[in-house]
Amino acid sequence: MSEVFGIPIQAFLGQLLIGLINGSFYAILSLGLAVIFGLLNIINFTHGAQYMMGAFVAWMGLKYLGINYWAALLLSPLVVGLTGVVIERLCLRRLYQLDHLYGLLLTFGLALVVEGLFRQGYGISGLSYPVPKLLQGGENLGFMYLPIYRAWVVVASLVVCFGTWYVIERTKLGAYLRAGTENPRLLQAFGINVPVMVTLTYGFGVALAAFAGVLAAPIYQVNPVMGSNLVIVVFAVVVIGGMGSIFGSIVTGLGLGVVEGLTKVFYPEASAVVVFVIMALVLLVRPAGLFGREA
Amino acid sequence: MKRLVRVLGVLGTVLLAAAAWAGSGISDGVIRIGVLNDMSGTYSDLAGPGSVVAAKMAVEDFGGKVLGKPIEILSADHLNKPDVAANKAREWYDKDKVDAIVDLPTSSCALAVLEVAKQKNKITIVSTGASTRITNKNCSPTNVHWTYDTYALAVGTAKAIVAEGGDTWFFLTADYAFGHSLEKDTAEVVKASGGKVVGAVRHPFPSADFSSFLMQAQASKAKIIGLANAGADTTNAIKQAREFGITPNQTLAGLLVFLTDVHSLGLETAQGMQLTTGFYWDYNDETRAWSKRFNERHGRMPTMVQAGVYSSLMHYFKAVEKAGTDEATAVMKAMKAIPVNDMFAKNGWIRDDGRMVHDMYLVQVKSPSESKGEWDYYKVLRVIPGDEAFMPLEKSTCPLVKK
Structure with missing residues (x-):
């Protein structure tokens, strides 16, 4: 059998695909961060907690109200996005004039509070969310067994990612958003209500995190700290892609998922570190990130 | 000289106090x-x-x-x-x-x-x-x-599984002291019982996604995948093994699984797994x-x-x-x-x-149909007598043990 770097080509293909699946989570989360940073200049450290809330709201909906997965896929981002709107109105709004550091501290503190509350209520060992009936089972691809749900995750997140990219880069609404990033006062002079736009953008970024949370619920245990480990990696992804770059965050997310996946085969012990090594290298060579514009 | 007197004085007071303390029943009441x-x-x-x-x-x-x-x-x-x-x-x-x-x-x-x-x-x-x-x-x-302790877990679970024909093992090990120690103790028991260890992968602690590691375990063709980890790592690995169709073709051996882990996984996912425990609420x-x-x-x-x-x-x-x-x-x-x-x-x-x-207990997680209600999770397969469950005293490297 032919081999790639000493492992059979079939196993190698399987690992590539697995990497792509995990990469789609990175992509969708870093996309939300990039959107928020692009317009609000806020480094949203609550992102991991909002991803966790997305999963929890889906779980609660099923447990207490009998809301199924498909409805949760819409409702949960909506509910969590609304909490984002409240946070933006009550807290973040007051920080735009200040240094980045204040936004970072506030959102980090909020993340700790939210995680603490969920831990108090639901404990640490996690809750199970079943895979929806339609997506149960899997397909034998010859080189690997692919659970249908994982395939769905890739498709759903790619659709959402490129949909978001299209809206921001190719539509009039997106043009307003980009204009708001460049010069909010001028945009306001054209009659656009910039503060509302900013609020909704934050709500949308948060909703993306919650969407990823719902996608993750059937795969991982729904657990109050499920986001806190992930968010650090996702930040590294954003830094590598270039802060605020929409396209960069999508491509980097997918790419790093693959790199991490392959590290798990060749040197598993380093798989938790490899993303940060790449981040350090990228910062040395291109401080603005792979797809970022030099400031 | 003055200093010596002072030191002796302090020493004397301390000794007196200690003596008084030791003799007087309960310290500070x-x-x-x-x-x-x-x-x-x-x-x-x-x-x-x-x-x-x-x-x-x-x-x-x-x-x-x-x-x-x-x-x-x-x-x-x-x-x-x-x-x-x-x-x-x-x-x-x-x-x-x-x-x-x-x-x-x-x-x-x-x-x-x-x-x-x-x-x-x-x-x-x-x-x-x-x-x-x-x-x-x-x-x-x-x-x-x-x-x-890790020895009792290894002996209880691994010995029973090898005896039932699960003689080839692949380990999924949390990459820190506890995981290494659990893997080592278990591998020794597997070998001593006539089994073979075909491989191991060390995953970072904590990990959320185990699919890549599980595929390596699958490729090893080992009959048993030993989970030398704990908590969320174990529950996520079990959940994803089922997702990827690895169980029931290969059997998982949870080497440290608590009742709360089974509760959080649900019986649908955890059923059939064998594990060792020091206590089960529904025993007598x-x-x-x-x-x-x-x-x-x-x-x-x-x-x-x-x-x-x-x-x-x-x-x-x-x-x-x-x-x-x-x-x-x-x-x-x-x-x-x-x-x-x-x-x-x-x-x-x-x-x-x-x-x-x-005594320790080798138990098996019930299937949803066997369970009669919440927390009815285990069938006790075997009571492991204390002398067999724990490391023999003559093997202990503790300096307090008189040889």
Whole structure:
């Protein structure tokens, strides 16, 4: 059998695909961060907690109200996005004039509070969310067994990612958003209500995190700290892609998922570190990130 | 010369005080117990606040007093950090006059506190910490290791599985001291029972996605995938093994699985898995009666380590009563002299290395149709006698063991 770097080509293909699946989570989360940073200049450290809330709201909906997965896929981002709107109105709004550091501290503190509350209520060992009936089972691809749900995750997140990219880069609404990033006062002079736009953008970024949370619920245990480990990696992804770059965050997310996946085969012990090594290298060579514009 | 006199003076006072203390029954008029564990992290469901509930139940069941002196329970979060654990232990022993520290999850934290207690001649009773180092290289004359250890887990589960024909193993190992020790202990048992280890992969701690590691395990064609990890790592690995169609073609062996893990996974996912435990709430009338009371207070059935905290404290109070003092050496002597007979253990006894020897249970997780209700999770397949379950004393590397 032919081999790639000493492992059979079939196993190698399987690992590539697995990497792509995990990469789609990175992509969708870093996309939300990039959107928020692009317009609000806020480094949203609550992102991991909002991803966790997305999963929890889906779980609660099923447990207490009998809301199924498909409805949760819409409702949960909506509910969590609304909490984002409240946070933006009550807290973040007051920080735009200040240094980045204040936004970072506030959102980090909020993340700790939210995680603490969920831990108090639901404990640490996690809750199970079943895979929806339609997506149960899997397909034998010859080189690997692919659970249908994982395939769905890739498709759903790619659709959402490129949909978001299209809206921001190719539509009039997106043009307003980009204009708001460049010069909010001028945009306001054209009659656009910039503060509302900013609020909704934050709500949308948060909703993306919650969407990823719902996608993750059937795969991982729904657990109050499920986001806190992930968010650090996702930040590294954003830094590598270039802060605020929409396209960069999508491509980097997918790419790093693959790199991490392959590290798990060749040197598993380093798989938790490899993303940060790449981040350090990228910062040395291109401080603005792979797809970022030099400031 | 003047300095020498002063030093001698201080020394004399200290010795006098120590002598007075040792002879006078209960120091400072109160028996203080510190429950030191993880109150907010990975191990907070399986031990955490539930261990404090168990400790309080022990105090009540003993009547609230030993030798006519009141018993007090303190508790603190060591955050799974050995330095935090050691500092808290020092503070408790020195400032708060704590007589014994119990529970102690996370082996590294347990070992750190053991050192402090050894220096200060105070009691520790480890219930949740798992490493066999606690009763071997790092053993202490004032410590008891109560509920289980990695050796007992390995012997219980691996021996049974190899005997049933599961003779090729691949390990998924958490990449830190505990995981390595669990893998090593289990691999030795597998080989000694005639099995073969075909490979292992070390995953970072903690990990969320195991699909890549699981595919490597699948490619190894081993009959058994041994999970040398704990908590969320174990539950996520089990869940994803099912997702990728690895189970039931290959069998998972959870090497450290708690009742709370099974509860969180649900029987649909966890069914069929074999594991070793030091206690199961639904074993007999005594365990059921106690666990029902625990459940009424805590809202969950007890894990083996929470039951262990209760049992170890009851035994400690009995020993203080017998010794007529709370001085550590005398109490430990009494603890080793009295057999352990309660709802947790029958005819348990404490060896020179500090190991409390008692029966362990090999259990299998029930299928959803076998389960008659919430928390009805295990079938007891086999009672493993204490002598077989724990490492023989002659193999112990503890310097306290006379050879």
